[in-house]
Structures are given as C-alpha cells and as structure tokens.
Amino acid sequence: MTAGSKADGAPKRVPLADQLRAELATGRFAPGQRLVEADLTERFQASRTRVREALQHLAAEGYVEHLPNRGSRVRRLSRRDVRQIYELREVVEGLAARRAALGIGDPDLRHGLHALWAEMEMAARTGDVARYLPLNTRLHDRLIRADGSVYLQAAAERLRVPILRLQFEVLMTTPNLQLSHDQHAEILSAIEAGHGEGAEIAMRKHLRSSFEAVWALPDELFDR
Amino acid sequence: MTAGSKADGAPKRVPLADQLRAELATGRFAPGQRLVEADLTERFQASRTRVREALQHLAAEGYVEHLPNRGSRVRRLSRRDVRQIYELREVVEGLAARRAALGIGDPDLRHGLHALWAEMEMAARTGDVARYLPLNTRLHDRLIRADGSVYLQAAAERLRVPILRLQFEVLMTTPNLQLSHDQHAEILSAIEAGHGEGAEIAMRKHLRSSFEAVWALPDELFDR
DNA sequence: CTCCCCCGGATTGTCTGACAATCTTGTATG
C-alpha cells in the first residue's frame, strides 16, 4: 500500500491531508491532542509547507481546530456542539434521504444499497461493532451522494465526521447497534419504495435517536 | 487597543483571505477569472506563502475553484450548481428561521431585526438595489446567527455567498425587489410572533421564489 | 493546407533555511 516505489505509477499525489484525515477518523489520535508541526514533518517525512497545508485543510473541514500562534489540535466537541450538529444533520440528511428515495430508479443506487445492506445484516447479527461502524458510514455516504449534489455531500460530511468517534462509543457501550440497525432498515425500506417523505421522516427519527444515545455518553467524552 | 499604533494604516494582521473574500463578494473579480499567484503577491504585497494560504481558504469555502497545476479561478456556477444550492438552502435556512422564531425572546435579536427592517423599508421604497442587497445579506446573516450555531452559520454562509452576484442581477434587472421585500416581511412577521413553523415555511417559500428568479436569468451568467 | 509533435515560457507544487512574533514554562525574586 505504501509508496508504490518504482514499478507502479509514480507515488503521484498522496495528499498528506488524506492520510491525516484517515488516522483521525479511526481515532488514532486522541481528541484534544496537540498536532505539532515539527512532529508531523518527521512522522510523514514531509516538509513543513505541506504539513501546514494539510492542517489548514483539515481545519477547514472541522477535524482539527487551529488557534493562532498556538497550533493545531484534534477537535474536541462539547455537548453544545453535538446538539447543534445533530440539529443540522437532521435537515441535511433528511433531505438526502428524500432525494435518494426519489432517485431510486437508478440501478446503481439500488444495487449499491442492496449490497451494503447485506453486509450490514451480517455485521449486525454478529454484533461486530468494528465492522458495523464503517458500513454505517458507507451507508450514510451513499445516501448523501445519491443526489449527486456536491453541496449536500460537503455539508453532510462536515457534520458527520467529527462525531464518528462518539458514535463508535455509542455502538460499543450499549446495545444500540440493533436499534440503529432497525432504523436503517426503516429508512432503506422507504427509499426502496420511492417514498421520499417517509424516507426523510425515518432518517430524522434515526438521527434523533442517535443523538440521544450520544447525549447519554459520560461527560469525559465531551469538551468543557 | 482598537486601532493600530500611531499612524493607523500600518500593515495590521488582516488575513489576506478576508480581503480577497470581500472583493469577491462585491463582484470586483469576474467569475471565471484566473487568480494568478504572482499577480496577487504584488497586488497585496504579500509573500506567495500567504497568497497560497488565502487561496486554499477561499477554495475550501467555495468562493474559488482550484485545479491541480492549473491554479485558481473565481468560481462560476452552473445551473445545476444553483439548483443544488437552493435546494440545500431551503432546509438549512428554513431551520435557521425556525430557530430564530423560537429565540425571539432575546431582546438583542428582536431589536436587531427591527432596526434592519427599518432600513430595508427605506431602501425598498426608493428601489435602491445597491443598498438593499447588503441589507438583505445582513438580514439572512442575522437569522442564521440567531441560534448561535456555528455549524448552521458556516453551512448557510457557504451556500449563500457564491450566489450573491446572481442575486444582484436578479434584483437589478427585474421588479423582484418588492416581491422579495414582501416575502421578508412575511418571514419576519412569523418570527416576531414566535411562530417557528410559519417562519420556516415563509423562508422556504422565499427561497424557492428567489431560486426561480435566478433560474430565469440569461444563460451568459451561468457556467457551461 | 492541415495535423501532429515538440519546444520554450508561464505557472504551480514543493523544499529549504531563516528569522521574528508569540506562547509556555521554569525559576528567581519580593
């Protein structure tokens, strides 16, 4: 996977931001942890120029917070943040679900969702959280992309990714996986039926439920 | 410690991105125009480092589009973009209006809206488009901020700003100013009454109407 | 005359090294 050295195509562009983002998404860095430029230059064998560029990107995306003259750190969310994020997610992803239902005529979408659903069934039956969470992400991703709106996609992504870590905690520490799975079923069912209104309602219900589960997490996981 | 030291006007730390953004918002640059780094370094008397940083920021915000190895240019919107943007704006700003209505208890908000409204009345009566548009912007801004959600604010801003130029065309070339003004009245009326549902509906109606007006603009103003 | 290839200029992507500005922290001082 790493640097395709000689034979294969040049290492071309592996934007540093992508690597960092991937590590952040999987929780490799602790929230609140400082991201010192000098450390990153060594860790990734890149110049400070590129490290700073990557950090700016991630800050713009909300993964990282940047304080003037004080550097960057992995974003920590307060309960207030979480509430505001979910409030917005409800309308944004609600719209996405509605649009996906209206666009279910597209075979690509239909098959994609079907395949995804099969995998999720597997993971849910075995209660395999580590496998379910990425599938969950991919499902929401697929729905967000269904409409082909880069704006919808960008807005939704910015809201979804920062709370991935908390979502992981939720699925880990409670029997919420099955509940979440049932709600996904409801959403997909409405979408497959081409029922936009129902899909939106189901999605909003799902997100509100997800919010409540996150809200119930212990204080240590939040900022402030 | 408001102003600079002695002879104000000294190079204070005004982020380059802010200057550029302001110029873009007022349409000083033509859409599609290339933004060559070397030109900007001279124009703003800044190093390429800072110019590139600013461009990245603006690209992340959607004001500017950046093509690898081909530089940056002022973003041009296609009709497709406009449709997608308005679709999202409807739910995002609809939420903002609803929240503003629920938070109308705050005197700051109430007075702020009142003062704004008075100014807008003036501008509308005289048909002064150049004065109305900024007020329109400030009104939407105020509503978006009412809830104090940075996420809502960021999402809405990213959607609103790219179409400012088109909106200006709309208000200029048609008698739509009065129509828009009436719709603003409807929105504010619902908000002042603390009627969240009504505020959201009025806002969505307003945006749909605005979209139709933009859509009717001639092809030359769109990309592709 | 038209098409295609290649060249040089223009521009971007990245690196290096440097230095000032600013924040942080440990320590001496009252």
Next chain:
DNA sequence: CATACAAGATTGTCAGACAATCCGGGGGAG
C-alpha cells in the same frame, strides 16, 4: 505565595530556488 522575567518551544511569514506541469505556437510531415 504571588509575580516578573528569562529561556525554550512553536508558530507565522518570508525569500529564493528548483522540478513538474501546463499552455500556446512554430515547424515539419503528409
């Protein structure tokens, strides 16, 4: 025990350089 100061760490910005890439145009082949 609070405070001020000095040293160290880190970020912000700069200039200059060079490779990579793109763009437009000139020449040559057909």
